[in-house]
Every structure is written in structure tokens, then in C-alpha cells.
Amino acid sequence: MSNHKYDLVIIRHGESEWNKFNLFTGWYDVDLSERGIREARDAGQLLRKDAFTFDVAFTSVLRRGIQTLWLILEQMDLMWIPDHKSWRLNERHYGALTGLDKIKSVERYGEAQVQRWRRGFDVRPPLVEPDSPYDSRFDQRYRNLSDDEVPRGESLKDVMDRVLPYWDSAIVPELKAGKKVIIAAHGNSLRALVKHLEGLTDEEIVKVNLPTGIPKIYKLDENFKATSKHFHGDPDEIEERIRRVAQQTERPSR
Numbered sequence: 001m002s003n004h005k006y007d008l009v010i011i012r013h014g015e016s017e018w019n020k021f022n023l024f025t026g027w028y029d030v031d032l033s034e035r036g037i038r039e040a041r042d043a044g045q046l047l048r049k050d051a052f053t054f055d056v057a058f059t060s061v062l063r064r065g066i067q068t069l070w071l072i073l074e075q076m077d078l079m080w081i082p083d084h085k086s087w088r089l090n091e092r093h094y095g096a097l098t099g100l101d102k103i104k105s106v107e108r109y110g111e112a113q114v115q116r117w118r119r120g121f122d123v124r125p126p127l128v129e130p131d132s133p134y135d136s137r138f139d140q141r142y143r144n145l146s147d148d149e150v151p152r153g154e155s156l157k158d159v160m161d162r163v164l165p166y167w168d169s170a171i172v173p174e175l176k177a178g179k180k181v182i183i184a185a186h187g188n189s190l191r192a193l194v195k196h197l198e199g200l201t202d203e204e205i206v207k208v209n210l211p212t213g214i215p216k217i218y219k220l221d222e223n224f225k226a227t228s229k230h231f232h233g234d235p236d237e238i239e240e241r242i243r244r245v246a247q248q249t250e251r252p253s254r
Contacts (some may be wrong), residue, residue, distance in 0.1 A: 004219035004227045006175040009199075010054065010190050011067040012235050014039035015107070015212040022102045026094035027136045027151075039213025044075025046233060047215060056082050058171060060089040060186060061141045067110045068213070069184035081139035087142060088166035091186035095153025096126040098134040121202040122154065126145040126151040156205065160192040167193060172224055197226045211241030 014036030018025040059065040073079045106114045117125045128134050137150045187210050195205045215232045231238045
């Protein structure tokens, strides 16, 4: 007998322009690529076809997350539901790696070091310089945050430290009220949430890659922990998108 009480869907935004060029993106604000737009629309069409519905939505304050959410809701004829945006759902801040090509970063720092920065649980990248164009303190959308709240580089642990308070204070009450929730966010803000929901260890989360534009369906128990979870869609397409994420730092074979 299932002890499932709550329904949640999470989805990583569709491919962005910087994903397409294999650049570290973080808090830098970029659009979806043409492929990313298709991925988001396809996800919305699939969810609608399979009779999913939502009462409330959450996303980050970055346009690739917002665009993905809106495209999904448009396809589902759900643009009227409340949607909440928070910087706490932003992608991990990649610090001084922001804007760098991932393959060239491997050539410069070594594959093991770049992999630690990308997937290590408590490993921060080099911090962004205060005068860098990627210093987010001067971005209007963060004007009400303290300098301490605007990161200059984050580990996944740092991301968890900002995501989980928002999960507990803003999202759990909606689930508790019986609402069906969708979260459209980013690879690392969602990996932080996945670690929490699935009770993964620091070592296990290192191996988790979230594909772009693929819904992940959760059934949660009374403690808001996963009783079941699965990616929703064509298995071959899901595998291909996970492979693309996992291989972003691998040099192409000659």
C-alpha cells in the first residue's frame, strides 16, 4: 500500500544559448536556444497529453527558467496559475568559471579538478572578482539582498543552504494544502532538491545528472520525502540528454 500523499514535478530548463556553446553559466542570464524552446514546449505537450495538471508553479529569477516554465504552462493552458520566482532557485554561481568553455577549462585545470568543481558536493569554484561583469551584486534583481546573500561562487552544499529554506517556507505549505506543484529551475538548484528528497549521500549526488527539458515526477510521503520518482518521456531521448550533460567536459574524440 502506497504512503504517497503529495505530487511534485520538477524540470530543468531547456537547453540555453550557453549550454549550446558548452559554457559555465551560473547566475549569468541567457535565453533558451531554439532546441531549448522545443524541449520546453515538448515537455508541456507531453504533460498535457498524459493528463497532468498543476495548481501553482515555482521558478528562479533567471530567464531560462522563467521561459521554460511559461512555455510549459502555455502548452498546458495553465498560464493563469500563480507562479512564484525566487533567487533561491537560481543555478549554482560558478564564480570565476562563469563564461569559460568547459573543454578549455579541462585543458587548463585538468579533468579531475573541473569535475570536482562541477560535481563535488562541497567544492567551490574560484570566486568571481568584485569588478567582474559576472559579479551579481549590481544586478537589479538582487538589489534587496545583502552582499553576503549574493554569492561570488558556490558549491552544491552552498546551493542546498539557500534552496532548502525556500522549499520548507514556500513550497511545502502549497503541497501541504493539497496543491499540485511544478518547479522549473536549474541543474544544480534541482540537484540540491533531489539530494534532499531522495536522501542521497554526498557521494551519490556526484553521479546525478539532470537532463534539460525532461520532467521528473515525484510522489512524496507525509514527511515530503520521495516514495517514488521517475523521468517522464521517451527513455531513449532521456538517456541521450543525460549523456549530453555528463559528457560536457569530455574532449571530442579525434
